[in-house]
Amino acid sequence: MINSVRNTVLAVLNKNNYGYLSPQDFNLYCLQAQMDLFEDYFYQYNNWINRENNRSSGTGYADIVKGLEEVIDTFTVIAPLQNQSTATLNKSSYLLPTATLNGSDYYLLNKMLVYQTIRATGTTTSFAVGQNEIIDTNATFITSGVLPGDVVGYSIGGVPTNTLVESVVSETQLQVESTNIISSPIDYAVYNPNNLKEAEKVTQAKITLLDNSILTKPTLTYPAYIQNALSSKVYPSSVHEQGQVLAQYIRYPFTPSWTYLETSGSDPIFNISDGLYQDFELPLSDEPNLVNKILQYAGVEIREADVVQFAQGQEALDTQETS
């Protein structure tokens, strides 16, 4: 879609062959435009929920909320969180999702999930390359009730991983799905996947009162968390194992990048094979909106008021139609 958007933008901008937009500038505007539209989805979603409650929204093909949810859900990620530290003070603190730790940064932390039942914990004592095994000579996996399908949480190089138990080979060996266990020792924990509880987000203003309340104090059945700048602290403090906390979040869209091949004396040629290539992540139906947004920025860049006015007019028209 990104090449199509660029071609349209250039076509509108083109006036006596001076309406050129460099790829670098285009990519900057793409990022701005996509972020703007992405955030707008959440406000639209709220707006349409209110309209549903006012009985001014339909069902079936008229179910606008469903369409908005579909778009937002394409940005959903469920990932284990990394323990902030093994120190007692920060044991129950988990680092919030980042591109480094979880492959994507979070826009909205929708919910946190906690494994209630820990079957086993320990540290691997050796490893077997290519065997995908958790090997711990001190473990008693069968006695502890570890079953195929259980979840194993661990962290390698500061990157958290949760994987599934494929089979319990022996008291000291588990066959798992993931293939990155190529070192030892690794701290791990095994969880019952059926006892996953949702932790409730609590504000900093309430958490102390909540933790002191005899009726509502966070427990493993009703865990809670607070959010700090880089981490979240989970209550009760008995939640502190690696992989015990999962986050379901809406990530930011990846930065769009129109990649190209340099040519001498002519326009750059679109190169979809470039490793840095990244298309827009919004649906195809957003192409006109993206064009309008980018045109506004580009119009200002080349000081062409007509372009800005045209783009703003188109955007206003679109807003009228969809509201």
Place this chain on the structure above:
Amino acid sequence: MAYINQYQYYTNNEGNPNDANWGSYQYVTLEDIVNNFMLIYQGNHELVNNLNRFQVLFHAKRGIQELNYDALKEIKILQLDLDSSYRFVLPSDFVNWVRISEWRNGVLRPLTENIQTSYAKAYLQDNDANLLFDQDGNVLSPQDSEIDLARIRGGSRSIYLNSNSVYDGQEGWNVDGCWYFDYQVGARFGLNTETANSNPTFNVDKKAGVINFSSGSSMRSVVLEYVSDGMENGDDASVSLNKLFEEYIYAYIRYSILNGRLGVQEYVVNRARRDKSSLLRNAKLRLSNIHPGRLLMNMRGKDKWIK
């Protein structure tokens, strides 16, 4: 709680204890109550939204506590021997007592609460009845007050017709089949039925957390029937409610939330209140479980001649 198969029900999968699931189908767990409420009654298109789960948890627990105090018939029973001070320490989950009985010679004898006190706090005093203080200005107290000592040592007399009765051992005259005594001015006619009980008596000292029993009897084993608040000593996973009250507890939570919210129309609050009240009435009727089979034995007494 998920449905379980019959093997799990009867044997708890050979786990310990194996009776853990017996009768569990009568109950809905707190976890289910909170989960169902958040899922069904809270949301963008529901009457209540933007709720914190801990609010629902709080109201659910409060509702269960209230039900345990009177509507539910979840009576707990504890049998303990008395200590040398004729005391029975209240159980850790005690809220109020229902009945206290003595277990003697294989017979359960319901006891009467003493209408007079049998315990007191005391301060130390000198010969002129001045209070004595320590260096910090606090008044000094003896371990036991005189009334406590009298009860423990068996020195106190009782207005009840037991072995410590003030009338016990007194002589009288029998005239034409009626007994007369001369130890009260005007003699004693008739009987004070309120205190006409020969069993030992008791007082509940709620603040001290004990039940004080009168001495002078061979009573040692006491059976306490009491109600708790259903919180299972803070173990959320064990808190449950009879299914007959399930719909009521949802209505109670809904009403409690609407009632405390700003900007909710009064008719909405009233509707929730009426809903709650009628569901409580229904649940109580269901739980009372009145049917001919239960009434049969009681009704057999209707033909008895009363002299």
